[in-house]
Amino acid sequence: MAVREIVDVGDTHEMARDLAEVLPVRVRAPFTASFIRSARLYDEFVHRLVFAVCRASGLAAAVGGAPGTSDEIMARAGLEAGRARMPVDWILRRLSHRGILEQADGEGRPRFRLRAGVPELDPGSVLEAQRREDATWLPSYVLAETVAQDYPAFLRGERTGEEILFSPTRLRLWMDFFSNTNPLYAVNNLVGAGAAQEWLPPAPLTIVELGGGLGSGAAALLEGLRREGRWPDIHEYRFTELVPAFLRRGQHALQTRCPDASFLKFGALDMNLPFETQGVLPRSASLVYAVNTLHVARDLDFTLREIFDVLAPGGRLVVSECIRTTPAQAIYVEFIFNLMETFRTPVLHPTYRPNGGFLTPEQWRGAMDAAGFVEVAVLPDIAAMRARFPDFNVGAVGATRPA
Ligand SMILES: C[S@@+](CC[C@H](N)C(=O)[O-])C[C@H]1O[C@@H](n2cnc3c(N)ncnc32)[C@H](O)[C@@H]1O
Structure with missing residues (x-):
C-alpha cells in the first residue's frame, strides 16, 4: 500500500x-x-x-x-x-x-x-x-x-499522446490549466507581460501574438499595458492560434474581458508555415509575443526567421517560456508535455536545439542570434540566478530586429 x-x-x-x-x-x-x-x-x-x-x-x-x-x-x-x-x-x-x-x-x-x-x-x-x-x-x-x-x-x-491530451472531453482540463486563476500557469503570463512592458519602447504598438490559445497570456499583457497607461498606444493586437477550438474560446474570453479593445483582431496562424501567406505581412509588427509556444515550433530556426521578417526594424520579439537551468534538467510539467509529438520531435540543431522540449538560456540565445536578432536578453536572468535557484524555470526571452 x-x-x-x-x-x-x-x-x-x-x-x-x-x-x-x-x-x-x-x-x-x-x-x-x-x-x-x-x-x-x-x-x-x-x-x-x-x-x-x-x-x-x-x-x-x-x-x-x-x-x-x-x-x-x-x-x-x-x-x-x-x-x-x-x-x-x-x-x-x-x-x-x-x-x-x-x-x-x-x-x-x-x-x-x-x-x-x-x-x-x-x-x-x-x-x-x-x-x-x-x-x-x-x-x-x-x-x-x-x-x-x-x-x-x-x-x-x-x-498517442494527442489522443490522451486533446480528446474533446478534456477541453475543460485545458481551460482550467491555461488560466490566470491557475498560479502554476499564470506565472508564465505575468513574467511575459512584465518583460514586454520592461522592453517596449514608448511608441505605438502593433502586436502579433502566436499560439494565443485560450487568451490568458493576452489578457495578462493587455491588463499590464492598461495599468501602465499604454492602452492608447495599441494600434492593433492580432491574436493568432492554430487550434480552431482554442481560437474561438480565446476570442470569446478576450472580447468578454475587454469589450473596449477595438484594436483586437483574431485569426488562425500556424507558426510552422510562412506568415505572409497567412495574412501577417513583413515589417508590420512592433512586437511579436508568445507564451510557452515557440518551444513546439517544428523548426525553431524557420519560425524565428518568419518572426524576424514580420517585425519592423527595431521591433521586439518577447517569448515567455519554461526554461531549463541545465540541459539535463527534468522539469515537472514535462511529465504532461512529453506526450506531445510536437514537443518531443522538433527539427534539431547541434548547439541550440540538441533535443526536443524546453531550452536553456544559452540555447535560446543561440537560436535568436542565428536568426539575426540582436540585444537578446532573458528576464529574469536565469543564467545568473541558477547556481542559487536551480529550479527557477520561468523566464522571458527578448530580442530585437536590428534597425
Ligand atoms: C502553452 S499554449 C499557450 C496558451 C496560451 N498562452 C493561453 O493563455 O491559453 C501553446 C499554444 O500554442 C499553440 N500551437 C501549437 N502549435 C502551434 C503552431 N504550429 N502554430 C501556432 N500555434 C501553435 C497551441 O494550440 C496552444 O494554444
Missing part, C-alpha cells in the same frame, strides 16, 4: 526573501512563499505519479536488473521505443536526480540501475496538502493525474 509520507518543502519564506532580492520588480510579485510551497508540493506530486507509472508500465522491473541505457530498459519493459524514448529518458533522469537510480556515464550514454526499489508513496496526501495550502493549484493536479492514468498505454504505443 502507498505510504502517506509527510512532504518537507523546506523554508520557503527564506527562499521567497532571497528570490525577492534578485528578481526584477516587474516580475517579482507572484513568487511568494506560498507559491514556492505549492511548486514544491506539485513537484512531489509528479514524483509520486511517476513512481506509479513506473510500476504500471513495467519500467520499475526493467530498471531493477543489470544497469542499462534508457533504450535497453525500454526494450526490457516492452515499450514502444520511438514514442517512449524521450518520456522514459525524462523519467530515468528524474528518478536518478531523486536518488532512486544510480547513474553511471559510460560511452556517452548514461546507464541506470535501481538502488533499492521504486517507492510507493501516496499522491493523494500531497493533493490534500495542496488543497490546504492553496486550492487554486488543483487544475494542475487534475491534469497530471488524468495523464498519469493513460501513461502506460502511451508508453506501450497503444495510444
Whole structure:
C-alpha cells in the first residue's frame, strides 16, 4: 500500500526573501512563499505519479536488473521505443536526480540501475496538502493525474499522446490549466507581460501574438499595458492560434474581458508555415509575443526567421517560456508535455536545439542570434540566478530586429 509520507518543502519564506532580492520588480510579485510551497508540493506530486507509472508500465522491473541505457530498459519493459524514448529518458533522469537510480556515464550514454526499489508513496496526501495550502493549484493536479492514468498505454504505443491530451472531453482540463486563476500557469503570463512592458519602447504598438490559445497570456499583457497607461498606444493586437477550438474560446474570453479593445483582431496562424501567406505581412509588427509556444515550433530556426521578417526594424520579439537551468534538467510539467509529438520531435540543431522540449538560456540565445536578432536578453536572468535557484524555470526571452 502507498505510504502517506509527510512532504518537507523546506523554508520557503527564506527562499521567497532571497528570490525577492534578485528578481526584477516587474516580475517579482507572484513568487511568494506560498507559491514556492505549492511548486514544491506539485513537484512531489509528479514524483509520486511517476513512481506509479513506473510500476504500471513495467519500467520499475526493467530498471531493477543489470544497469542499462534508457533504450535497453525500454526494450526490457516492452515499450514502444520511438514514442517512449524521450518520456522514459525524462523519467530515468528524474528518478536518478531523486536518488532512486544510480547513474553511471559510460560511452556517452548514461546507464541506470535501481538502488533499492521504486517507492510507493501516496499522491493523494500531497493533493490534500495542496488543497490546504492553496486550492487554486488543483487544475494542475487534475491534469497530471488524468495523464498519469493513460501513461502506460502511451508508453506501450497503444495510444498517442494527442489522443490522451486533446480528446474533446478534456477541453475543460485545458481551460482550467491555461488560466490566470491557475498560479502554476499564470506565472508564465505575468513574467511575459512584465518583460514586454520592461522592453517596449514608448511608441505605438502593433502586436502579433502566436499560439494565443485560450487568451490568458493576452489578457495578462493587455491588463499590464492598461495599468501602465499604454492602452492608447495599441494600434492593433492580432491574436493568432492554430487550434480552431482554442481560437474561438480565446476570442470569446478576450472580447468578454475587454469589450473596449477595438484594436483586437483574431485569426488562425500556424507558426510552422510562412506568415505572409497567412495574412501577417513583413515589417508590420512592433512586437511579436508568445507564451510557452515557440518551444513546439517544428523548426525553431524557420519560425524565428518568419518572426524576424514580420517585425519592423527595431521591433521586439518577447517569448515567455519554461526554461531549463541545465540541459539535463527534468522539469515537472514535462511529465504532461512529453506526450506531445510536437514537443518531443522538433527539427534539431547541434548547439541550440540538441533535443526536443524546453531550452536553456544559452540555447535560446543561440537560436535568436542565428536568426539575426540582436540585444537578446532573458528576464529574469536565469543564467545568473541558477547556481542559487536551480529550479527557477520561468523566464522571458527578448530580442530585437536590428534597425
Ligand atoms: C502553452 S499554449 C499557450 C496558451 C496560451 N498562452 C493561453 O493563455 O491559453 C501553446 C499554444 O500554442 C499553440 N500551437 C501549437 N502549435 C502551434 C503552431 N504550429 N502554430 C501556432 N500555434 C501553435 C497551441 O494550440 C496552444 O494554444
